[in-house]
Amino acid sequence: MTPHERAERPDASADGAHASAAQDKHPAERDWAALLARSTWDFIRQVLTIAWAETRKLRRDPTELFTRAVQPALWLGVFGVVMARARAIPTGSVGYLDFMVPGILAQSVLFVAIFYGIQLIWERDLGILHKFLASPAFRSALVTGKAASAGVRAIAQAVIVVLLGLLMGAHLRLSPGALAGVLIFIVLGAAVFSTFSLVIACLVKTRERFMGIGQVLTMPLFFASNAIYPLSLMPRWLQFLSRGNPLTYQVDALRALMIRGGASTMGLGTDFAVEAGVLIALILVAARLYPSAVN
Amino acid sequence: MTETQEQPASSPHSAAGNSSAVIATDGLTRAFGALLAVDHLTLSVPQGSIFGLVGPNGAGKSTTLKMLTTLLPPSEGSARVAGFDVAKRPREVRSRIGYVPQLLSADGGLTGYENLMVFARLYNVPSDDRRERIRLALEMIGLQEAAHTLVKRYSGGMIRRLEIAQAVLHRPSVLFLDEPTVGLDPVARRAVWEHVRELRERFNTTVLLTTHYMEEADELCDGVAIMHLGRVAALGSPSDLKGQVGEGATLDDAFVHFTGNTIETGGTYRDAARTRRTARRLG
Secondary structure (H helix, E strand, O other): OHHHHHHHOOOHHHOOOOHHHOOOOOOHHHHHHHHHHHHHHHHHHHHHHHHHHHHHHHHHOOHHHHHHHHHHHHHHHHHHHHHHHHOOOOOOOOOHHHHHHHHHHHHHHHHHHOOOOHHHHHHHHHOHHHHHHOOOOOHHHHHHHHHHHHHHHHHHHHHHHHHHHHHOOOOEOOOHHHHHHHHHHHHHHHHHHHHHHHHHHHHHOOHHHHHHHHHHHHHHHHHOOOOOOOHHHOOHHHHHHHHOOHHHHHHHHHHHHHEOOOOOOOOHHHHHHHHHHHHHHHHHHHHHHHHHHHO | OOOOOOOOOOOHHHHHHOOOEEEEEEEEEEEEOOEEEEEEEEEEEEOOOEEEEEOOOOOOHHHHHHHHOOOOOOOEEEEEEOOEEOOOOHHHHHOOEEEEOOOOOOOOOOEHHHHHHHHHHHOOOOHHHHHHHHHHHHHHOOOOOOOOOEHHHOOHHHHHHHHHHHHHOOOOOEEEEEOOOOOOOHHHHHHHHHHHHHHHHHHOOEEEEEEOOHHHHHHHOOEEEEEEOOEEEEEEOHHHHHHHHOOOOOHHHHHHHHHOOOOOOOOOHHHHHHHHHHHHHHO
C-alpha cells in the first residue's frame, strides 16, 4: 500500500510521513512483519494519545475527583460503621469494616465508570467523534484509549478510598507489591465498566436513555456481587448471578490484596483472567459499534 | 494487507500533474428507510480544484460527505476518493483525507496546540516532524499567540481555522469541509475562504465543501453541483450556471431556475435545530 501512499501526495518528496515504511521492493513476508510492527506501534501511540488528552482535561478540572469521594465516604462512614457495630454480616476472621473497604472501592469505581459513555454522546453531539472516526486511527485504539483514561481517573478514587479506610482504622496492607496489585485491578475494573458503558452509549444514542439505563444497571451490578456481603451468605440464584458479574472478581482480588489477612476465594489468577477477558471482548464489541454512533 | 487487489484508478505519476479525478462517485445512493437522502449521485472532482455541493438543508449534501469520508456506508453505488474505494478500503481513504464536520469539532478542554498534537499523532505524522508541522499550521492560520489558550476561550472564527489546521496536518490530498462558515461573521468567513485558497495553492489540496450560501460557492468554488432532494439538479462552474439562466443572474437565481424551488424551502426541523445550535456555539 505504501507506494501509492507516496504517489498520491502532491508534496510527497517533502513529506517524510510514511517514507520509512515505504520501501517498495521487500519480499511479501517482510512487508507483513513491517506492517504488523508499524500497526502495533500506531495502535499504542493512538491509545496513549487519547488517554493523554483525557488526562490533560482532568488535570484542568479536578473538582470531579473530590465529588467522587462523597459516596464512598458515606458508605464507609455510615453504612460500614453501623453494620460493623451490629455484627450482622459474618465475615470470618476479618472485621466488617476491613471486609467492606475493597468492596466500596470497587463499587465507587463502578459507579463512575458506568456513566463514562455519556462522553461519547457528548462528543457525538459536538462533532468531535465524527472527526476521530474519519481519521485513520484504529477504532479499537480509540476505544482502548477511552478505557485507559477511565482507568487513570479511577486511580485517584483508589487513593481517596484507601485514605478514608486508614482514617477509620481499617487494617490495610501498604506494601508496594500489594499497592501495585490494587492499582492494576482498579485500572482493569474501571476499563471494563467504562467500555461496557461505551457499548451502551453506542446502542442507545441519546443522553436521556443512556442515563436511564445507567441508573438501572448500577444497583443490580452492585448488589449481585460480593462487595458488601460474602458470596456464602447469598441464596443460590444470587450466587449464580454474582459469579457472572465482573465486579465480583474485582472485589475478590482487591480483598486479597488490600486487607491484612484477606484471602481470595476465586484465586488472583482467575480474577485477572476474567477481568482481562471481559475487557478484551468489550473492546472488540465497542470498536465494532463505534462508527454507528454518528449515524 | 491485500494490497494488490485494488489499485488506485490512476497511475501515481499521472495523478500528480494532470487534472484526473480525485473524487469520483458512480450512482452513489443512501437510503434511510424509504427516504432517498442521496439518489444515484454521479460526480467527478478534478485534483486541485475547489468544488462545492450547494443546496438547502436536507438536499443530501451532508449525507454525501459522510459517505465520501467513510463515516456512512453507501446503500448502493460506489465512490473512490484519492484512488481508493470508500467502502472497500476505508482506512486507505481516511489516511489521505482531512475532514471538518459541520458541528463544532475542536476539543474545548484542550489548548489549540494540544488539539493539533492529538491529530498529528492520530494521523501518524512522524514524531520528529510533529512540532514543525504544528508550528507551520499555527502560523498559517494566525493562531501562534493563542496556541496555549484553551479552545473554549476561542471565538467561532478561531475555532474554525483551528479545525481546518487540524484536518490538514497530515497533508491530505482531499479536504472535506461541511458548511465551513455557518454561524461565522463576514470577517471570519473571509478568513476561512483565504485559508482554503491558500491550501490549494501551497499543497494542491483538493477541497470539497458543502454550503447553503450561494455567495460562498460563487466566491470560492471552481465547480458547483446544485443538489436538490438527493440529486444533482445542475453541474458546472458558477459562471456557467449563472450564464445558463441569463444576463446578470446570481447563483441564487440559478438555484431557483434549476430546482424550481426557492432556497428557503427544504430542510427538516432537525436540520434547522442543528444548524442553529452550531451557529450558537460558534458565535
